[in-house]
Amino acid sequence: VLAEAATGKPLFPGTSTMNQLDRMIEVAGKPSLGDIEAMRSPYAATMVEALPLAPPRPLSEILVDVPEREVEFLKRVLI
Numbered sequence: 417v418l419a420e421a422a423t424g425k426p427l428f429p430g431t432s433t434m435n436q437l438d439r440m441i442e443v444a445g446k447p448s449l450g451d452i453e454a455m456r457s458p459y460a461a462t463m464v465e466a467l468p469l470a471p472p473r474p475l476s477e478i479l480v481d482v483p484e485r486e487v488e489f490l491k492r493v494l495i
Contacts, residue, residue, distance in 0.1 A: 419490050422482045437463060442473045444495050 419427040428443075430436025441447075446469065452461045475494070479487050 418486070418493075419479060419482070422486055423479060427478070434463060434467070438467050441467055442470060443475055443478065445472055 428436055428439040430439055441464070446467070447464060452464055455461065475491050476484070476487050479490070482490075
């Protein structure tokens with residue numbers, strides 16, 4: 417919500433559930449096996465496992481017009 421308030425647009429817009437999940441994982445990284453198991457959802461686990469493994473994208477590339485101090489705070493909260 418903070419990032420969206422700072423930019424005036426969704427932080428992880430997506431064209432579908434899978435696309436939005438892919439965008440989130442692109443920044444936050446793929447959840448650990450323990451995180452996936454904690455979801456207690458076979459559907460969620462299947463979705464996460466189906467996504468391609470990609471190198472992380474820095475949050476600063478997405479929030480280009482947001483002051484670095486705010487980006488650093490958001491990194492600590494999100495990642």
